Amino acid sequence: MKLLLLLITASFLLNEVYPWRIFRNGRMVGGNVGIPKPDKRREGVRDIPEEWFTQSLDHFNPTDERTWQQRYFSNDQYFDSTAGGPVFIMIGGEGEASVSWMTRGSWIDDAEKHGALLFQLEHRYYGKSHPTEDMSTENLRYLTSQQALADLATFITAMNKNYSLPADVKWIAFGGSYPGSLAAWLRFKYPHLVHGAMSASGPLLAEVDFLNYFKVVSESLATYSDDCVTAVQQGVDQIGTLLKQEIGQENLNEMFNLCNPIQESLENPSDISNLYETIADNFAGVVQYNKDKRMNNRAAANITIDVVCEIMVNQTIGPPVNRLGKVNELLLSTYDEKCLDYQYDKMIDSLRNVSWDSEAAEGGRQWTYQTCTEFGFYQTSSYEPHIFGDQFPISFFIQQCEDIYGDIYDADFIDGAIDRTNTLYGGLDIEVSNVVYVHGSIDPWHALGIIKTVDESAPAIYIEGTAHCANMYPPADTDLPELTAARQQVSELIDSWLKN
């Protein structure tokens, strides 16, 4: 999701102290799919202008005639109009849509091969697609995956007309991360409009307590060495010890470059939870994007599992807790953060801001809302052994829903919301054809996706050694052979769908 986002993210990162974390709840600021690097094989790609589509606010209430402008991009440079298709659509997700995907990424190779017309539709409430005047909790009630799927269906129908496409035109949906889920669900809900879907790293099962997220994070660190995992666990344990003594508290302030002295937060369990979770997320963010081909924030792309584990096992630095501090220091400097901000109330305040001009409008407020009302996905510290401590249980996340959006968003509400989502889409039992699920072994999100083929008409590709959405980026010389093979397999599946 982004070239524009690059600029926006960069300006966030450089000019302002970010009020909440760069990486939170398994989501990167700006959204989970990065900007693909320019493709050396395609120089002089065309300029793609923004376009706007008049969309219904509420697809499920025919008496509500309100509309809004939804942003999209199109590219017909590969389109063979005499053949009348196919049409490929990149689904926007939990961040601003990036125009760079219109000319880059592995889907472009397939578009070229098949003479496809290309679209990308930005997800409602993200980027510049603002259905309501602000993001008040009242207005966010039109922010649901069902409305987003109906947006896509309406858009597809309109484009079929506008481009005079033949009645049997074949649309293929593409998406990574949450849009990966949407791609599969779009094919599931609207099979008459969408012929196939490439679903990358999409979580299909809504789950309140996503405790396996940090299981995969620690397993991924263990691919470097078990010592790395042990050192993380020992370091986290030492934080607990230091918190109990005055000298230890002073040490923590310095070691983790805390924005506010920890002594002021000792009576505030949410601050302490937030501190532990932030330190855990230092590792989660590195794992989730390990060695991928994003080009936004090149410095961050250099920080890999190898880099953080080299620090964690380096005894010269000091005891494990000092090494955790060193990893933290490296990430703060990479993201140009002055200090580690772990204050809970400050984070909640910024997520309460309903203005489209606020920092939370990059997607933090909207995505958190979708987790509270549809998906859960809370990456708790409940998995045992507690490598990252046990200080951010599910109650900590539910508290956030209540504190940001109101008291009704409590544990029962969220349980109901998750049940509804799994009822609507089928969770891991989704019955659908012409969908390929692609996942990477070190991407923690694979734990909520389909990673084994149970149905030949909707196969899964599980790539050993790659991270989030890796197959969507343009091929590179440094790609693992497993990744190259996965792209090839996806391409062959698309060929076969388009043949019949």
Ligand SMILES: *[C@@H]1O[C@H](CO)[C@@H](O)[C@H](O)[C@H]1NC(C)=O
């Ligand atoms: C219809 O397609 C043309 C290009 O063929 C484009 O200029 C126009 O904006 C499209 N209309 C809508 C409603 O998207």
Ligand SMILES: *[C@@H]1O[C@H](CO)[C@@H](O)[C@H](O)[C@H]1NC(C)=O
């Ligand atoms: C990333 O690492 C490469 C190779 O080690 C180095 O040349 C480059 O300068 C680094 N980039 C940044 C932004 O740190």
Ligand SMILES: *[C@@H]1O[C@H](CO)[C@@H](O)[C@H](O)[C@H]1NC(C)=O
């Ligand atoms: C370990 O850390 C020390 C002190 O920061 C550093 O000088 C040394 O190069 C590191 N060793 C390795 C193997 O990274």
Ligand SMILES: *[C@@H]1O[C@H](CO)[C@@H](O)[C@H](O)[C@H]1NC(C)=O
């Ligand atoms: C929300 O964010 C905007 C833009 O940054 C800011 O001007 C406004 O003061 C914030 N509102 C609140 C209530 O903090």
